[in-house]
Amino acid sequence: MKKIAVLILAFSCCLCQVQCNENHDKVCQCSGSTSCCDISLTSVSQTLGAVGEKVANMAEKIALLEAKLQDTGKEVLELRSLTGGRPQVAFSAALLASGSGDTGPFTSATPLKYKRVFSNIGSSYNPSTGIFTAIVKGTYFFRFSMFNNLNPTPSSVVSLMKNGVRLTSVWDTAGSDANDMGSNAVVIHLEEGDNAYVELAANRMVYDDSMNYNTFSGFLLFTM
Numbered sequence: 331m332k333k334i335a336v337l338i339l340a341f342s343c344c345l346c347q348v349q350c351n352e353n354h355d356k357v358c359q360c361s362g363s364t365s366c367c368d369i370s371l372t373s374v375s376q377t378l379g380a381v382g383e384k385v386a387n388m389a390e391k392i393a394l395l396e397a398k399l400q401d402t403g404k405e406v407l408e409l410r411s412l413t414g415g416r417p418q419v420a421f422s423a424a425l426l427a428s429g430s431g432d433t434g435p436f437t438s439a440t441p442l443k444y445k446r447v448f449s450n451i452g453s454s455y456n457p458s459t460g461i462f463t464a465i466v467k468g469t470y471f472f473r474f475s476m477f478n479n480l481n482p483t484p485s486s487v488v489s490l491m492k493n494g495v496r497l498t499s500v501w502d503t504a505g506s507d508a509n510d511m512g513s514n515a516v517v518i519h520l521e522e523g524d525n526a527y528v529e530l531a532a533n534r535m536v537y538d539d540s541m542n543y544n545t546f547s548g549f550l551l552f553t554m
C-alpha cells in the first residue's frame with residue numbers, strides 16, 4: 331500500500347512537471363520548481379485521505395450488512411419450521427411453574443402468565459407475558475380453564491381476550507361450595523400480529539398447585 335502511494339505521488343509530480351512544460355506560457359512558474367510538486371503532493375494527500383474515509387465508511391456499511399445477514403439467517407431458520415408452507419402453531423401451558431397458591435387479586439385486569447409450558451411449537455406463546463401472538467393470518471382455536479379453591483372473596487373471573495377485547499369468560503363465586511372450576515373456548519380469526527391471552531379480572535383471583543387446573547392452550551386450525 332505504501333509503495334502504491336509513493337508511486338502515485340511520484341507519478342503525480344511528474345505529471346505536474348509535464349503539464350508545466352506543456353503549458354509553458356501559463357503555468358510555467360511551477361515548472362521544475364518544488365512548489366508545484368508540493369501543491370500536487372498536498373492534493374494527492376487530500377485525495378488519499380478522502381479515499382481512506384470512504385473505505386472506512388464502506389467497512390462500516392459492510393459490518394451492518396453482515397449483521398442484517400445474520401438476522402435474515404435466523405428468520406430463514408424460523409421459516410423452516412413451517413412445513414411445506416403450512417405453518418405449525420400449537421401451544422399449551424399451565425399457570426404455575428411450581429408450588430401452589432393464589433394468583434391475584436390485582437387492582438386492575440391483568441393477563442395471566444402461564445409459566446409451565448407443555449408445548450410451544452412455533453414459539454407464538456410468550457410465557458413471560460402470557461400473550462399469544464399470531465405469526466400468520468388464519469383461524470385459531472383457544473381454550474382456557476380456571477379454578478377457584480374454596481377461597482373467601484374475591485371470586486374468580488377470567489376472560490379470553492383478543493387484542494384487548496373480551497371474547498369468552500369463566501366466572502365463579504366463592505362460597506360454601508368447594509373446588510369449583512370451569513373452562514371456555516373460542517374459534518377465531520387472527521390477522522398476523524393479532525394477540526390472544528387470558529385476563530384475570532380486577533380484584534379477582536384464581537388458585538393452582540401441582541395439579542395444574544388453570545391452563546391456556548391454542549393452535550392454528552388453518553391459514554387463510
Ligand SMILES: [Ca+2]
Binds near residue numbers: 478502503505507510
Ligand atoms: Ca363457587
